Amino acid sequence: MPYNPRSMDPTKYKDWEIAQEAEKYLPSVEEWVEKLGLEKDELIPYGKTPKLNFLKIMNRLKDKPDGKYIEVTAITPTPLGEGKTTVSMGLIQGLGVKGKNVGGALRQPSGGPTMNVKGTAAGGGNALLIPMTEFSLGLTGDINDITNAHNLAMVALTSRYQHECNYTDEELAKRGLRRLDIDPKNVEMGWVMDFAAQALRNIIIGLGGKKDGYPMQSRFGISVSSELMAILAVSRDLADMRERIGKITVAYDRTGKPITTSDLDVAGAMTAWMRNTINPTLCYSVEGQPVLIHAGPFANIAIGQNSIISDRLGLKLFDYVVTESGFAADIGFEKFWNVKCRLSGNIPNVSVIVATIRALKMHGGGPAVAPGRPLPAEYTEENLGLVEKGFENLRHMIGIVKKSGIVPVVCINAFYTDTKAEHDLVRRLCEEEGVRCAVSNHWMYGGEGAAELADVVLDACNEPSNYKPLYPLEMPLRQRVEMIAKEVYGADGVSWSPVAEAKAKKFEADPQFADFQTMMVKTHLSLSHDPTLKGVPKGWVLPIRDVLVYSGAKFLCPMAGDISLMPGTASDPAYRRIDVDVNTGEVSGLF
Amino acid sequence: MPYNPRSMDPTKYKDWEIAQEAEKYLPSVEEWVEKLGLEKDELIPYGKTPKLNFLKIMNRLKDKPDGKYIEVTAITPTPLGEGKTTVSMGLIQGLGVKGKNVGGALRQPSGGPTMNVKGTAAGGGNALLIPMTEFSLGLTGDINDITNAHNLAMVALTSRYQHECNYTDEELAKRGLRRLDIDPKNVEMGWVMDFAAQALRNIIIGLGGKKDGYPMQSRFGISVSSELMAILAVSRDLADMRERIGKITVAYDRTGKPITTSDLDVAGAMTAWMRNTINPTLCYSVEGQPVLIHAGPFANIAIGQNSIISDRLGLKLFDYVVTESGFAADIGFEKFWNVKCRLSGNIPNVSVIVATIRALKMHGGGPAVAPGRPLPAEYTEENLGLVEKGFENLRHMIGIVKKSGIVPVVCINAFYTDTKAEHDLVRRLCEEEGVRCAVSNHWMYGGEGAAELADVVLDACNEPSNYKPLYPLEMPLRQRVEMIAKEVYGADGVSWSPVAEAKAKKFEADPQFADFQTMMVKTHLSLSHDPTLKGVPKGWVLPIRDVLVYSGAKFLCPMAGDISLMPGTASDPAYRRIDVDVNTGEVSGLF
Incomplete structure (x- = not known):
């Protein structure tokens, strides 16, 4: 344990400052090869963040039994988020302190929230993922690859539409093309960009002359909502990915028949742009546990969880794998339960439901919480009435997890403004539900602060999992x-x-x-x-x-309802406070 | 010399097949550290393609004298291009065969041409840059970083414009903002994407409700035409880059005053996205010579040449540096001569002017040449009349180089359809101009085929350079x-x-x-x-x-004239023939 969480007090230092301190102890590529028992060509270096060669490792370890599979979900969060990733990191570090062979499997953040008000998704305080700058700003390029491959499909569609407008069937045939008869009023795909660019939600493209495309209503979504991100999250391997990419519906013809990437002859080139995404990236907790990063966030509008590939890899490499399903148990966990686990065949042992006193108070009727504004007093002073009333949301989430047959554990992600009486109240209410509960102080103390959570989770892992999907696949x-x-x-x-x-x-x-x-x-x-x-x-x-x-x-x-695939940038976004030390290249202001 | 060019006949194998054969002999990162005499932390691995730590190396070698500086330019090309990069690679390999400590300094290709009709810019035949797939499809991410940083400025502009429309001065002040009073009819920047997406040349954005931005005419250019690419090409270091990024004009206010990235509080975050671009990437010729890759193409609409940083680094690491200025001597060379060299202070020794019999015939009145169509017979059969008449274009380009005071050398990039009489005619006409001339067969035979060119260039390097800019900076x-x-x-x-x-x-x-x-x-x-x-x-x-x-x-x-910052994708583009071997991840169809 090279970095000591006691050395940095998160009430005094910002996340990026803690990250920079912990990164001084980053192990070398060679050390990771040894630590994870890899062969040398199974690790592909990428600056500070190597990728792991999924196929080679899986092939070598195919007969090894899987580790325990621990999922982290949450109650309905405030717009600030309730620290689900912070808990995931805390739990990984806590199990690490207990001497377990533990690793994480988490998704990569999107540039949208990172540059906007929510910040990156690296956890916080002393329960933090490093290298934080690389993690927050593009990592090994998977989201860029998705963005390029996705937009190439739209280039293929719009240029083909132009050429079909400008050329006769005979002229098209000379170029080896048949008329697809694209319906410009019935296009399924939009373009993507990995920022919160609300001005690109509704656009008109193709203005100008006949060599500038033809007019069409269009839109940009955030890259992490791309179907290619969903494909990355569920693909078994490169062959599976290639097949799925070839079946993407880009638009429809004038009879309503789908026009796919294969019809546009662009699926192979899209896969070429995506070829490196198949391998997860290796990052680390501040206390040195390995965390596999793969696929993207936004369980509200996308699958929003890390890939099946990285979970499978983690279950071979680690005795305990901590993963996360995005947002609350109604959204992220429902997808984990009914889609991801059904596709992967991996059976989860425990689901940790993250709650904060802050979110419980909001559900109990506390005033609105908004990013960038000071918290009302209700949230910083003891208020048992709001907590008790708000517990109904947590109770509902516990019920959802129970329906899945996975063993639930409640984790109170402790804030330093919480009181003991508030924590004790939640403990008592959980007991009434027959659910294990732990209060965790990983934000303040790292893995040591998550000791109770680690113990409770280890205990819950001994229970049998009765996992079953909510509905059969035959259901319409x-x-x-x-x-x-x-x-x-x-x-x-x-x-x-x-x-x-x-x-x-x-x-x-x-x-x-x-x-x-x-x-x-x-x-x-x-x-x-x-x-x-x-x-x-x-x-x-x-x-x-x-x-x-x-x-x-x-x-x-x-x-x-009115959910958008492109979030909006707020009036006081994070990018205003991000900068670079021009002498060291170190980035400040990420959170 | 691990790869033997005689083992692959380029009339029988495609470029990507030759590249895959040569890549089998790719040296390891450790071998490069030794070969280039680097310290270990001066090389940052990135999959197959490491970056070099510019500042560390320059600092260590600051007292070492610079090598010879050889630039490659061309006559006005056909739309197919006349193999300027192929000549650069051939010359690098040719000087390598002569036992010289030679390296290249070239720009990265754009996804636009790579996916369209022109193909990538890796050279061709046995004068080829590897690893070709990485080189052609994003390399170590510099263009993605530029795309993200550039679009973040537009997110900042359009979201700020929205908030200024929706909020009063007082409401803005609460968020720490003053009214910039953006003029939506006077916006300097567009968005960027690194494909030839003509349908995004003229667009209307900000349709929808008051949280979807406000309507504005806008546009996408190709990423490599971004001002950030120009900044990368001319920056001295990260401090210089940060300062320049802060001065970019994004739009104007209603009084006509520029609104910069600093006014939008986004310059630091843009630099954070750009932080890794400062270091050039190390690639290789098929015969193992090192080539530094940095900055982007398109000398018609951008600076279009590799960076000053990579030239400076190359002049310290190699005795001979071969670089390229993009397109013909009127465009790329003029910028090299009057902008790049003036800014860098590096004095070029020799300029190689690339000519092909094909382009000379076109200038002599041959029929139009178009990508994707068979070449008319004039270009595949001997025609001395067309060659002699077309020489006027080459003569003009020789004149341009002579004006710069740099020693010109003509290189006939030999095609296997050329005849000896055609080559001899050009040799004679060059002699009449008092200019050295070499015929080069690097496409067929690699460095061995460029022996004459290498000898002629080495000879020309002994002449003194009388480099001087065309105009003084005081000229309006x-x-x-x-x-x-x-x-x-x-x-x-x-x-x-x-x-x-x-x-x-x-x-x-x-x-x-x-x-x-x-x-x-x-x-x-x-x-x-x-x-x-x-x-x-x-x-x-x-x-x-x-x-x-x-x-x-x-x-x-x-x-x-009517030049566009966003090229168009043609009816039969390269992406139609690009695919991935799903078992090996190898990409086929690049050219």
Whole structure:
């Protein structure tokens, strides 16, 4: 344990300052080869952050039994987030302090939140992922690769549309092309960029002359919401990825038939841009435990969790793998439970539900919490009434995890403004639910501060897992959504817009969609579709306004309410305070 | 010399097949540390392609005398390109075969041409840069970093504009913001993407509600035309880069005053995204000579040459540095001569002017040459008349190089369809101009095939260089452009559009632009602004329609004619034939 968490007090130092201190103890590539028992060519160096050669390692360790599989989820968070990654890092460090062979498997952050108000997703305080700058600003380039491959499909679509407008069938044939008859009013894909660029949500492209494309309504989403990110998250290997990329629906022809990346002859080149993404990247906790980073965030609008590949790799390399499912148990955990684990076949042992006194108070009726504004006094002073009332949200989340058959553990992510009475109240309420509970001080003290959490999780790992999916794959789309809405979100039912219902009927009737997963798109700020409704909303109906089809990832994505695939940059975003030390190249201001 | 060029016949194997064979002999990182005499921490591994720590190496070698500095330029090319990089690689390999300590300093290719009809810029045949896939598809991420940093400035502009529309001065002040009063009709920057996406040339953004930005005409350029690429090409170090990034003009306020990245509080975060670009990447010729890769292409619309940093590093590491200036001597060489060398203070010894029999025939009146179409018979059969007439273009380019005081050498880049009589004719005509000439067969035979070229260049290096810029920095903008148009392009004069003239007058009157460089934007397919005029056009006037200002790079860019900062993807682009071997990850179809 080279870095000592007691040496940096997180109430005095910022995350990037703690990261820079801990990074002084970063092990070398050679040390990692030895520490993880790798062969030399299984580790591909990339500056400070090597990639691991997934196929080579899996092949070598295929007969080794898997480690224990621990998932981290949360109650409905405040817009500030409740430190799910901080808990994941704390738990990894805590198990490390207990001498366990533990590692993490987490997703890469998006440039959108990192540059905006939420910050990066490296944890915080002394429960932190390093190297923090590399992690926060592009890492080994996977999101850039996704962005390029995705936009290349749109270049192929829009240039093909132009040439089909400008050339006769004969002139197209001379170039080895047939007319695809693209319908510019029925385009499935948009462009992507990995920032929160709300001005690109609704755009018109193709203005100018006949060599400048043809006019079309279009849009940019955030890169991490790309279908290619979903494909990376669920692909088994490069062959699987290549096949899925070739099936992406880019647009439709004028008869309504899908036009895919293969129709546009661009799937091979897209895979070429994606070729390096198949291997997870190796990062570290500040206390030196390994963490595999792969795929992206945003469980509200995307799969939002790290890849199946990195979980599989972690389960071979480590005795305990800590992973995370993104946002709250209604959104991220539901996808982990019903999509990711079903696809991977990996059975989770424990789900840690992260709660904070802050979020419980909000659910109990505390005033609104907004990024960049000072917290109202309710959140910094003891208030047992708000905590007790807000527990209903946590109770609901415990119920969701229990339905999955995975053993739940509640973790109170302790803030230094919490009181002992508040913690004791939550402990007592958990006991009433028959659920293990631990208070964790990893933010302040690193792995040592997570000792109780580590013990409770180790104990829970001894229980058998009764994991089972919520619904069978044979269940039709609308019935699945109804089941998720009622049993997971607590809705009274589902209402379908005419567009969404027509699409749903089409998908249900077409056998090619029979093995597609259901990937809900819903706000994470409420159990309902309305982000202002806290606690456990009652007497509401989930509106589905559209269903996106990801025919490569094989997802049908029902969109609940007015959720956007492109977040917006706020008035006082993080980039205002980020800078570089021009002598050392060190980046300051990340959080 | 591990790879033997005689083992792969380029008339039978494609470039990517030759590259894959040669890559089997790629030296390890450790071998390069030894071979280049580096200290261990001066080399930062990045998969197959390490970066070199510029500052550390320069500091260690600051007292070492510089090597010889050899630039490669060309006659006006056909749209297929005349193999300037192939000659650069051949010359590097040829000097290597002669036992010289030689290295290259070249720019990274753009995804636009690589995915479109021109292909990558790795050379060809047995005069090829490896690893070709990495080189062609993003390398160590510099262009991605530029794309992200550039677009972050536009996110800052458009979101600030939205918040200024939605909030009062008081509400802005609460967020620590003052009203910049952005003029949406006077925005200097566009967004960037590194593909040829003509449908994004003219767009309208900010449609939707008041949280979706506000409507604005906008545009995407290709990433390599970004001002950030220009800044990378001319920066001395990270401090210089940070300062320049802070001075970029993003838009203007309603009084016409520039709004910079510093006004938007985004310059530090942009530099954070750019922090790794400062170090050049190390690649190799197929025969094992080192080549430093840094900055980007497109000398018609950008600086289009590798960085000053990589030239400086190369001159310390190698006895002979071969570099390239992009496109023809009127465009790339003019910028090398009057901008790059003036800024760097590095004095070139020799300029190699690349000519092909094909391009000479085109200038002599041969039929149009178009990518993706079979070459007319004139180009594959002997035609001395066309060659002799077309020599006028080469003669003009020789004249340009002579004006710079750098010693010119003509290299005939031999095609296997050329005849000896055609080569002999060019040799004789060069002799009449008093210029050294060599025929080079590097495409077929690698370094051995470039033996004559290597000898002629070594001989020319013994001559003293009388390098001097065309115009003094005190000369006002319009006079400089007139001088370049007349003395370099051969125009009768310059005509200014009202917009361009008004801007030019403003820039000339304002002392803050006194030390700005003049960076012409003009087609490379003709000495004139009209790409259809071949040979040496007479009796024409150069029209300047606008002047772009790059206030961070400190460039004023007069735009000649209808040149676009975003190329278009053709009907039969390269991406159609690119794919990945899903078992090995190897990419096929690059050229």
